[in-house]
Amino acid sequence: xxxxxxxxxxxxxxxxxxxxxxxxxxxxxxxxGKKTAWCTSVGPAELLWALGFNVYFPENHAAMLGAxxxxxxxxxxxxxxxxxxDICSYLTSDVGAYLKGESPLQKMKLSGPPxxxxxxxNTNQCRDVKDWFQFYGxxxxxxxxxxxxxxxxxxxxxALVDYVGSQIENLVPLLEPIAGxxxxxxxxxxVIGISKxxxxxxxxxxxxxxxxxxxxxxxxxxxxxxxxxxxRGLKETLAYYEALxxxxxxxxxxxxxxxxxERHRIYWEGMPIWGKLSSLGGQFLQLxxxxxxxxxxxxxxxxxxxPADPFRSMARAYSSIFICRADDRKEAYIEQMVDRFKxxxxxxxxxxxxxxxxxxxxxxxxxxxxxxGKPYLVVNGDxxxxxxxxxxxxxTNIEAFVEQLSQG
Amino acid sequence: xxxxxxxxxxASAAKLMIVDHQRQxxxxxxxxxxxxxxxxxRRCLDEALQAAxxxxxxxxxxxxxxxxxxxxxxxxGRMTEIACHGKGAFHFYRRAMTVIDIGAQDSKVxxxxxxxxxxxxxxxxxxxxxxxxxLEEIAYRLDLPLSDLNGLAERSTKESSLGSFCxxxxxxxxxxxxxxxxxxxxxxxxxxxxxxxxxxxMDTIDGMLVxxxxxxAYNPALVRLIEESFGxxxxxxxxxxxxxxxxxxxxxxxxxxxxxxxx
Numbered sequence: 001x002x003x004x005x006x007x008x009x010x011x012x013x014x015x016x017x018x019x020x021x022x023x024x025x026x027x028x029x030x031x032x033g034k035k036t037a038w039c040t041s042v043g044p045a046e047l048l049w050a051l052g053f054n055v056y057f058p059e060n061h062a063a064m065l066g067a068x069x070x071x072x073x074x075x076x077x078x079x080x081x082x083x084x085x086d087i088c089s090y091l092t093s094d095v096g097a098y099l100k101g102e103s104p105l106q107k108m109k110l111s112g113p114p115x116x117x118x119x120x121x122n123t124n125q126c127r128d129v130k131d132w133f134q135f136y137g138x139x140x141x142x143x144x145x146x147x148x149x150x151x152x153x154x155x156x157x158x159a160l161v162d163y164v165g166s167q168i169e170n171l172v173p174l175l176e177p178i179a180g181x182x183x184x185x186x187x188x189x190x191v192i193g194i195s196k197x198x199x200x201x202x203x204x205x206x207x208x209x210x211x212x213x214x215x216x217x218x219x220x221x222x223x224x225x226x227x228x229x230x231x232r233g234l235k236e237t238l239a240y241y242e243a244l245x246x247x248x249x250x251x252x253x254x255x256x257x258x259x260x261x262e263r264h265r266i267y268w269e270g271m272p273i274w275g276k277l278s279s280l281g282g283q284f285l286q287l288x289x290x291x292x293x294x295x296x297x298x299x300x301x302x303x304x305x306x307p308a309d310p311f312r313s314m315a316r317a318y319s320s321i322f323i324c325r326a327d328d329r330k331e332a333y334i335e336q337m338v339d340r341f342k343x344x345x346x347x348x349x350x351x352x353x354x355x356x357x358x359x360x361x362x363x364x365x366x367x368x369x370x371x372x373g374k375p376y377l378v379v380n381g382d383x384x385x386x387x388x389x390x391x392x393x394x395x396t397n398i399e400a401f402v403e404q405l406s407q408g
Numbered sequence: 409x410x411x412x413x414x415x416x417x418x419a420s421a422a423k424l425m426i427v428d429h430q431r432q433x434x435x436x437x438x439x440x441x442x443x444x445x446x447x448x449x450r451r452c453l454d455e456a457l458q459a460a461x462x463x464x465x466x467x468x469x470x471x472x473x474x475x476x477x478x479x480x481x482x483x484x485g486r487m488t489e490i491a492c493h494g495k496g497a498f499h500f501y502r503r504a505m506t507v508i509d510i511g512a513q514d515s516k517v518x519x520x521x522x523x524x525x526x527x528x529x530x531x532x533x534x535x536x537x538x539x540x541x542x543l544e545e546i547a548y549r550l551d552l553p554l555s556d557l558n559g560l561a562e563r564s565t566k567e568s569s570l571g572s573f574c575x576x577x578x579x580x581x582x583x584x585x586x587x588x589x590x591x592x593x594x595x596x597x598x599x600x601x602x603x604x605x606x607x608x609x610m611d612t613i614d615g616m617l618v619x620x621x622x623x624x625a626y627n628p629a630l631v632r633l634i635e636e637s638f639g640x641x642x643x644x645x646x647x648x649x650x651x652x653x654x655x656x657x658x659x660x661x662x663x664x665x666x667x668x669x670x671x
Contacts, residue, residue, distance in 0.1 A: 369528075380533045390534035392475060393514065397531055400490040407525045 007258060009220070011244040018240050019226050020108060027110040029054040035117040035179055038136065040129045041229050042299070042318050043122040044147060044168045046195050046310075049233040050188035051179040056114055057230050058132065062090035064104040065097055066274025066384035074100060075385055088128035089353040089384035095135060116142050118178045120171065124149035124324045126356040143178065145171055149319055151356075152326045156304075156316055165315035189307040191233040192314070196305040201241035202228040203301045208248040209292040210341050213257025215248045218268045218291035219281035220258060228300045259290040264405045265342055268294040269334065270349030271357045271383040276394075283395060287402045293341040295322050295334070296357070323356055330359060331368060338372055344405050346376040347398075352388040377401040410468035411460075412664065414656025415452060415483060416492065417445050417476025420512030420540060421622060424452035425653035426460060426467070427661060431499065435460035436650055445476035453482070469660040473652055475513070485663055490516055490529050492655030497618045498524035499658060500645040504615035508607060508634065508642075509652070510623035512540040517611040530611045536575045538606025540623045546599040549579045550592060554626075560593040561600050561629035568598035578602060600630045604637050618643045620651035 029036050037053035039045045041060065048055045065071040071089065074096030079085050081099065083092050097103055103112040119133040119142065130146055137144030147167045153160060172183050205224065208215050216224070224244060227237040251257075266284075268291045273280065284291055299321050306313035322333055338346065346368065348360035355361065365376045379397055382388040409428060416423045418441060426435040435456040442448050449472070457464060472483035473492040480486075487495075489511070497507045498520055507518040515532045532538050536545070547554045568590050572578040578599070585595050603623070617640045624631050625648040635642045645651060 375528060378530075388534065393531055393534060396475075396488050396490070400488040400529060403488060403491045404526045404529070 007256070007260070009216075009224075009244065009247055011240070011247050012223070014240060014243065015224070015226065018231070018236060021236070022227075022231050022234075023105060023108050023110060026054050026056055026114045027105075027108075029114055036114045037175075038116040038119045038133065040121045040125065040133070042124055042321055043120050044171065044314055044318070046191045046233050046305075046314060047168060047171060047175070047183075047188065048120065050191045051175055051183055052181055053117075053179060054114065055230075056116070058094050058113070058136075059090055060226070060230050061097070061103065061105070061113055062094040062384065063272075063274055065093045066090075067277060068104045069275040069386065070097065070102065070104065071275065071384040072386045074102065085353075085385070087353060088126065088132070089382055091128050091132040092353075093384045094132065098136075098139070116140055118142055118175065119144040120146070120175075122147040122149055122318060123151075124318050124321060126323075126354075143174070145174055147171070147318075149324055151324050153319055153324050154326045154329065156320055160319060161312050161315045163315075164319050165312040168314055169311040185310070188310050192305050192310050193307040194235055194238065195233045195302065196307065198228055198232040198237050198241065199300075199302045199305065201238065201245060203303070205241060205245050205248060206293065206297060206301075207340075208245070208252055211252045212265070212342060213255065213259065213262035214265065214290045214292045214341075215251035215256060215258055217258040217281065217284070218272075218294045218297065219277055219284070221294065221297040222272050222277060225297050225300060232300065232302075257290065259285055259288055261288045262290045264289040264344045264402060265292045266290070267292070267334070267337055267341065267343040267346045268296065268349065269346055269359055271296060271351040271354050273349065273351075273381045273389060274384055275386045276381075276389065276391075279391075280394075280398075283398060287399065289402050289405070291347070292343065293337050295337075295359075298337070299323065327362070327364060331364065331371070334368055335372060338374060343374065345374055345401060347401070348376060348378045350378050350380050352380070352382045353385055354383050357383075375401070375404055409466075410664070411462060411466050412657045412661040413453065413456075413467045413470040414492065414653040414658070414660060415449050415470065415472050415480055416489060416650075416652035416656055417441055417449060417472065417474040417479065418489070418511055418513070418622075418652070419475050421649065422448045422452050422474075422476070423650045423653040424449070424456050425650050425657045426456050426462070427654070427657045429661070431658060431661065433647075433654065435462070436647065436653070438649065441476060445479035446481065449476070449480045449482075469664040471656040471660040471663070473656040485659060487656060487659050489652050490518055490531070491526070492652040492659065493620050494518045494520050494526050494655065495524070495658050496651035496653075496655030497620055497645060499654065501616060501618060501643060505618050506611075506613040506615055507618045507620060508624075509621040510538070510540060510603065510607065510619070511621045512544070515539050515607050515610065517607070517613070519611075519614065528611075532606065532610060535573075537573055537578070538603050538610070540621075542575045542578070542603055543599060543623065543627075545575050545579055546582065546596070549582055550586075550595065552592075557596050557600075558627040558629050560596040561627070564591070564593040564597035566591070566594050567601060568594045570598045570602045597629070600627065600633055603630060604633045607634070608637050613638055613640065616643060617641065618645065620645065620648045622649045625649040
């Protein structure tokens with residue numbers, strides 16, 4: 001098949017600058033007397049920003065290790081230190097990078113990730129983040145605190161919000177001495193307000209994909225989501241997404257699709273395969289099929305955030321994400337997404353080392369097919385460990401799936 | 409009279425089929441895929457043309473499939489082997505069916521409705537278990553020609569059980585069985601059973617059960633084990649190894665019926 005050109009966004013040119021500034025700030029932090037907190041991507045980052053910390057996200061770093069295809073060579077180093085090849089390859093690639101002293105941040109003139117003064121995790125995503133952060137706590141000799149969110153959550157009731165919210169609130173006296181300052185409640189409200197605005201904008205960006213043709217694809221979103229994850233509580237993020245949203249609205253008005261001649265629309269369930277985004281994105285372009293929506297990129301929408309009720313609303317927002325919900329909630333969510341984005345079929349990525357983000361393992365695809373009458377495909381791969389990925393099998397599976405959508 | 413060609417470049421073998429406008433096979437060719445897929449495809453085409461007394465200009469349209477489908481410059485269209493095995497199998501039976509194709513490097517379970525439309529499919533994971541590659545490895549370990557496996561399995565009176573999921577570990581298990589004096593024919597039957605188990609866990613079946621691919625073509629004993637395990641009779645179409653190529657030829661024919669093709 002001839003190569004098909006991917007239509008990039010004008011706004012993306014600003015993305016490098018926005019993210020570059022964020023990382024530069026992290027790099028200068030210690031020299032400028034700023035404290036650095038490491039936080040899980042759906043951890044209580046707002047609290048950390050409000051306490052004046054620079055906030056660094058190891059998951060973002062791990063995703064960069066995956067996207068730059070550095071991960072596969074680094075994972076064995078962590079395996080040799082007792083971290084199994086079967087556990088999270090974000091963890092193993094990030095630990096491997098630490099052990100080898102390599103980082104994609106070195107291309108941004110940083111020596112590597114900024115040294116932490118404290119680590120804060122939330123188990124809403126998985127238990128692996130706890131072990132990941134505790135490793136660094138031991139390595140750097142700094143405190144590691146956690147919010148222990150239950151899993152398979154049904155309704156977000158008061159008992160749950162009390163349980164998680166109180167854990168977040170109880171972090172305050174632990175973090176204040178490290179931050180060297182008292183928490184200013186007004187500052188926390190302001191940060192949560194910015195995060196809420198970021199969420200609203202990011203959601204609006206993603207929802208432009210409900211148009212046909214879709215002006216953006218999952219492969220665009222995995223790049224565009226950077227600020228929504230690592231800078232969601234920072235003001236400069238808002239201007240970026242306002243500009244992106246305006247460009248997307250122009251595309252919609254002009255009928256410009258992310259995939260030229262869009263014929264089919266697919267929902268991506270599960271983690272990205274970071275090291276193969278480019279080739280997979282190219283394949284979908286050739287197949288005139290747009291991956292219009294995903295669970296993954298929608299996981300940084302925190303509509304429950306409320307500046308008037310900081311701790312409880314953070315608890316509500318961070319316990320509402322797809323990954324920690326019960327299967328009936330997940331099924332209802334996918335059903336809603338399929339309907340909203342006019343999806344023709346669902347692709348489930350069975351990510352070998354990420355069971356919590358692999359929702360095909362307990363019969364959910366079969367149940368969804370029965371319920372929605374939409375075909376599905378399971379692709380076996382991994383978020384970062386490309387040893388678990390077969391290029392040819394994936395290519396054939398996707399091609400055959402699109403053939404199936406084209407029948408009749 | 410126009411003719412239509414399908415070429416299936418698999419991981420191990422390249423298969424080519426030419427059909428006439430009434431969908432009847434007129435020539436075929438099978439060769440090892442080798443390392444130069446384009447050259448292999450050309451040799452298959454030349455061989456089949458010569459056998460049928462045709463010239464290339466009489467081929468109105470061609471479709472390529474299989475791992476090497478992108479390496480056949482002279483093919484007008486290309487389809488996945490999943491589509492082609494489904495198309496080829498439906499050509500013979502024309503009803504709702506489950507097609508099990510065991511090839512050299514992958515296994516597929518394909519569900520078709522009673523119009524021949526695919527309703528779902530599964531391929532094996534990134535693992536050689538349950539494929540022809542597994543049997544090739546076992547033959548190598550037992551120092552046997554691949555073609556001897558079926559005859560040995562037919563003579564087995566007591567099946568050896570292989571517990572390992574993984575081809576490499578299964579081979580180690582086989583060494584242990586050789587050491588403990590188990591008969592080669594029982595070990596081979598155990599290897600066949602292992603392939604069947606891997607296929608069994610891939611998907612459920614519905615409708616009639618059809619087997620295609622090289623493994624079914626050369627190993628009737630394995631087909632019988634599939635029947636035993638699924639509790640259903642298996643239909644094996646003529647030239648099962650060439651069903652993907654036939655399906656590809658039929659796609660070429662149907663594309664030509666829709667309008668002129670540009671190769």
